[in-house]
Every structure is written in C-alpha cells, then in structure tokens.
Amino acid sequence: MKAKKHLGQHFLKSSSALKKIVDVAAVTSNDTILEIGPGTGALTELLLVTAKKVIAIEKDRELIPLLEEKFAKEIAAGKLQLLEADILTFDPSLFRPGLKSYKLVANIPYYITGAIIEKFLSTACQPALMVLLIQKEVAERIIARDGKESILSTAVKAYGKPKIIAKVPPGAFVPPPTVDSAILSIEGISRDFFVSPRHSSGEAEAGCDEKLFFAVMKSIFGKKRKQIGGSLAEFLQNKDLALSALAKAGIDTKTRPEDIDLQTWKKLIQAVGK
Numbered sequence: 001m002k003a004k005k006h007l008g009q010h011f012l013k014s015s016s017a018l019k020k021i022v023d024v025a026a027v028t029s030n031d032t033i034l035e036i037g038p039g040t041g042a043l044t045e046l047l048l049v050t051a052k053k054v055i056a057i058e059k060d061r062e063l064i065p066l067l068e069e070k071f072a073k074e075i076a077a078g079k080l081q082l083l084e085a086d087i088l089t090f091d092p093s094l095f096r097p098g099l100k101s102y103k104l105v106a107n108i109p110y111y112i113t114g115a116i117i118e119k120f121l122s123t124a125c126q127p128a129l130m131v132l133l134i135q136k137e138v139a140e141r142i143i144a145r146d147g148k149e150s151i152l153s154t155a156v157k158a159y160g161k162p163k164i165i166a167k168v169p170p171g172a173f174v175p176p177p178t179v180d181s182a183i184l185s186i187e188g189i190s191r192d193f194f195v196s197p198r199h200s201s202g203e204a205e206a207g208c209d210e211k212l213f214f215a216v217m218k219s220i221f222g223k224k225r226k227q228i229g230g231s232l233a234e235f236l237q238n239k240d241l242a243l244s245a246l247a248k249a250g251i252d253t254k255t256r257p258e259d260i261d262l263q264t265w266k267k268l269i270q271a272v273g274k
Contacts, residue, residue, distance in 0.1 A: 010107075010173040010174070010175060010176070010177045011039045011040050011042065011173060011174050012039075012042055012043065012107045012133065012168075012172060012173055013042065013172060013173065013174050014168065014171075014172035014173075017133070017166070017168045017172050017183070018042055018043055018046055019046065020165065020166055020183060021043060021046075021105060021107075021131055021133060021183055022043075022046045022047060022050075022105070024131050024165050024183060024185050025047075025103055025105045025129065025131040025185075026129075027047060027050045027051050027103070027105075028050060028051075028052075029050060029051070029052055030052055031050075031051045031052055031053075031102070031103055032051070032052055032053045032054075032055065032101075032102040032103070033047050033051045033053070033054045033055070033102065033103050033104075033105050034054075034055050034057070034092065034102050034103070034104045034105070034106075034127065035047060035054055035055070035056045035057070035104075035105055035106050036057055036087045036104070036106035036108050036116065037057070037058060037059065037060075037087070037106060037107065037108060037109060038056040038057075038058055038063075038067060038082075039058075039060075039063065039107070040063070040066065040067075040070075041066075041067050041070050041071065043105070043106070043107060044056055044067070044071065044080070045070075045071075047105060048071070048074055048079060048080060051079075052079075053078070053079055053080070053081065054074075054079065054080050054081070055080075055081045055083065055102075056080065056081070056082050056083070057083050057085050057087050057090055058082065058083070058084060058085075059084070059085065059086050059087070061084060064082065064084050067082055068082060087112075087116060087119075088112060088115055088116070088119065092120070092123055092125040092127075093123070093124065093125040101127070101128040102127050102128065103127055103128055103129045103130070103131070104120055104127040104129070104130045104131070104132070105130075105131045105132075106131075106132055106133070107132075107133040108132055108133065108134060110134060110135045110138070110177070110179075113132075113134045113135065113138050114138075114152060116132075117130075117132075117142075117152075117156065117186075118155070121155070121156065121159040121160070121186075121189065122159075126159070126189050126190070126191075127189060128189060129185070129186070129187055129189065130160070130184075130185065130186040130189065131165075131183065131184070131185050131186075132183070132184050132185075132186075133168060133181055133182070133183055133184075134181065134182060134184055135177075135179050135180075135181060135182070136167060136168075136179065136180040136181055136182040137179065137180075138152075139164050139182040139184045140164070140182075141153060142156050142162050142184065143162050143163065143164055145164075148258040148259070149257070149258050149259070149260065149261070149262075150221065150258065151217050151218065151221040154217060154262055154265060155214070155217070156186060157262045158193045158194070158213070158262060159186070159189055159190065159191070159193065160186040160187055160188050160189040160190070161186065161187045161188050162184060162185070162186045163184070163185050163186075163187070164182050164183070164184055165182070165183040165184065165185055166182065166183045167180055167181070167182050168180070168181040168182060168183060169181075191210070192207075193207070193208070193262075193266065194207045194208055194209070194210040194213065195207040206270060208266050208269040208270050208273065209269060209273050212269055212272065212273055213265070213266075213269045215235075216232070216235060216268070216269060216272060217257075217265070219231065219234070219235040220232060220235065220257045221257050225256075226256075227253060227254045227255065227256060228246065228251060228253065228254075228255050228256065228257055228260070229242065229243065229246060229253025229254065230253075231257070232245065232246065232268075232272075236272065241272075244271070245268060245271035245272045246268065246271075248267070248268075248270075248271035249264060249267035249268040249270075249271050250264070250267065251264060251268060
C-alpha cells in the first residue's frame with residue numbers, strides 16, 4: 001500500500017521502535033487502547049497481543065479492507081474495533097460508557113500533532129496515558145528542552161507530565177520523513193491543575209479557571225515579543241488590574257511569557273480571576 005502524502009502517512013517499520021512504543025505504554029490485559037491511524041497495522045498487531053481491546057481510527061478508506069482482512073479474527077472476537085473516521089472530528093466519549101479509562105497510543109500524522117494533543121488533553125474523556133510518535137522538534141518544544149516555554153509546552157504540562165522516550169530516525173519509516181522523530185509519553189493526565197483534589201486532611205488546593213487560563217495564555221503568547229506587563233494590560237484592558245495581578249503572582253512586568261513556569265502561570269490566573 002502506497003503512503004499518501006496529503007494524509008501525512010509514514011508507516012513505521014522498525015521492530016525496535018514499535019516494541020518501544022508498546023513497552024512505554026505498559027499495555028496490560030485490562031487496557032483499552034485507542035490507536036490513531038493504524039496504517040498497515042504494524043503497531044496494531046503488537047497492541048493486540050496484550051491489550052483487552054484496541055479501537056483503531058483510520059481516515060484512509062483504502063486501508064480499511066486491508067486491515068479488515070489482516071485482523072478478521074480479532075474483529076470477529078470483538079478485540080479490535082476498526083472505525084473509518086477523521087480523528088479530529090471523532091468523539092472519544094462515544095465508546096466511554098462503562099469504560100473507566102483508556103490509553104492513546106499512536107504514530108500520528110505530524111501535520112495535526114498539536115490539534116490531536118489539544119483535543120485529547122482538553123476533552124472530558126481524557127486518556128490516562130498518551131504515547132505518541134511525533135516530530136522530534138515538536139517533542140523537544142513540548143518539554144521545553146531549550147528552557148523556553150511555549151503555549152504548547154505549558155498547556156501539555158497543565159494536564160500531564162511529558163517525557164521524550166527515544167529518538168526515531170527517518171529510516172525507521174516507509175516512506176522516510178525528512179525529519180527525525182521521537183516517542184513522547186504524557187503520563188498522569190488529569191485536570192487536577194485546574195480543580196485540585198482534596199488532601200487527606202480535607203483541605204483542597206486552589207485551582208484555576210481552565211477557560212481563563214487558555215484565554216490569557218493565547219493572548220499573551222500571541223504577543224510573546226512583548227513584555228508581559230503590556231500584554232496583560234491589553235488583555236484585561238486595564239493597566240492597574242494587570243499590575244496588581246502580576247504583583248500578586250510575583251512576576252516582573254518586564255518578564256517574557258516564555259520565561260514563566262507553570263506554577264507561576266497558575267498564580268497569575270488565580271490573581272486575574274479574583
């Protein structure tokens with residue numbers, strides 16, 4: 001099956017990379033796995049060895065018959081559910097009734113990496129874990145390897161703990177991409193950052209408003225060359241309120257957004273929301 005460039009298809013052929021993805025996902029016989037873009041089924045095959053069930057979402061209509069033939073027994077047994085759909089319009093809550101959790105494991109199209117990550121971190125039906133094969137440069141941006149945060153890295157860290165597991169070279173794919181790739185895991189996915197749970201003592205940590213968090217982030221990172229004092233004043237349309245909020249969060253007005261860590265952002269959103 002020839003890969004389609006317009007769908008961002010690069011089929012993973014490396015047995016070591018495939019095994020690494022499954023190992024990092026720590027797949028057990030109790031797990032339901034959501035796989036995006038199974039392609040020719042190389043990763044699907046390994047996931048089915050251990051997983052209780054795999055739900056594979058494939059947009060390419062021409063790949064469906066190939067997958068149906070290859071996994072006819074697993075589909076008949078109910079171990080594999082193959083759906084022809086666009087992951088960006090797919091609603092994960094459709095298969096959630098009665099399901100306590102699931103893991104998202106996939107070699108995803110690089111051109112929609114940000115959209116996929118945003119969709120599944122912000123959905124009401126969050127996965128417990130995400131293990132994704134993505135462009136290495138994007139993975140490094142998510143963990144802020146250069147020490148500079150972005151709206152993507154900050155958003156991901158608000159929901160979970162991202163970690164680069166391994167680099168995957170172009171030769172591991174057919175056809176090979178023009179860039180290096182990396183396996184990225186995002187563990188501990190939850191909304192605790194926004195609505196913190198109560199401690200055993202009965203006390204609850206202060207959370208912050210999720211919608212306000214992203215509204216402020218998008219506005220300020222959209223003007224990232226500016227110092228935060230001016231950017232926040234523009235967003236709030238009130239310089240005095242901006243200065244007060246920054247003071248409460250302990251942020252200098254000349255600070256740039258890429259130099260602010262997650263907990264400091266939380267303090268700022270709490271101050272803005274009061």
